[in-house]
Amino acid sequence: MVFVSIAILSICFILLLLLSNYLIDGLVRFSRSLKLSLFFISSLILAIGTSMPEFVSAFVSSLINAGELGIGVIIGSSITNICLILSVTALLSPIKRIKKSELTYNIAVLASSVLFMVLMLDFTLSRIDGLILLVSYAVYLYVLYRKEFDFKDNFNPGPYENIYIIIPGAVFGILIVGWLMVNVSVYIAEIAGLSLGFFGLTIMAISTSLPELTTSITASVIGKSKIAVANIVGSNIVNLLLIGGLVALINPIQLTYNPAFIFSLIYMVFVSALMMLLTRDKDVTRNEGVVFLILYIIYLLVLSGMN
Secondary structure (H helix, E strand, C coil), X not given: XXXXXXXXXXXXXXXXHHHHHHHHHHHHHHHHHCXXXXXXXXXXXXXHHHCHHXXXXXXXXXXXXXXXXXXXXXXXXXXXXXXXXXXXXXHHCXXXXXXXXXXXXXXXXXXXXXXHHHHCCCCEECHHHHHHHHHHHHHHHHHHHHHXXXXXXXXXXXXXXXHHHHHHHHHHHHXXXXXXXXXXXXXXXXXXXXXXXXXHHHHHHHHHCHHHHHHHHHHHHCCCHHHHHHHHHHHHHHHHHHHHHHHHHHCCEECCCCHHHHHHHHHHHHHHHHHHHHCCCCCECHHHHHHHHHHHHHHHHHHHXXX
């Protein structure tokens, strides 16, 4: 039965990846019709699309009283985005000439991380906490809209016949697959003797970050590495503020004391601050990519020891 569950989980991961890619291309195509800039597309439209697996995982987890898994996915994905995805992107194609206006959004990532950590210090994500997170996200959207609503980039996603069918269909498929994936994950974690928090912070976090990873790799290959930075920035803000806020507002989450969560929250703030500092020269070199990759390996090793 365990092997069957692992096989189902693997199939779910593949389906999530495929459905997320359909959703991403549909959203990008739709956003182009509204004449949005590439940075706006990447940090908002793509970020929301690639964060759908995290949202479904966190949402379903809270509904079945497995909030520890959902919060683990949110925190773990944020760390994975910075340490793993940014490092892979930089190693494939160093990111150069990031605009100063684009770098300012790294401050928003750090601020979101600090806010989420502060709200989680009592191991509770209440409806009031959720409202605070959503209001913060609304402020971020307003600033982003005022600065970036100006189409000036030439970006051509793959065409689809009808995005008004593709987008809702992809969202519905992601919801169904996500529901199945979360339930199977809970079963596997229980059988393997792993805590839901550890499972969410590591395996689920990596799995739900696959859309961000594929988007970043594709962007590097076509010479648009800055898309990766914008997507990482946007995805982390979406994970922490929008997804965390919606989940808390719908079904407040109460967690038990877990040192792994405390360590992960602090580590998330640390790598967010490091990303802001290392990108001040407007470049992300291969050496910096190696640093982030080493930090991710250290994070996984420490978590394994804690579990």
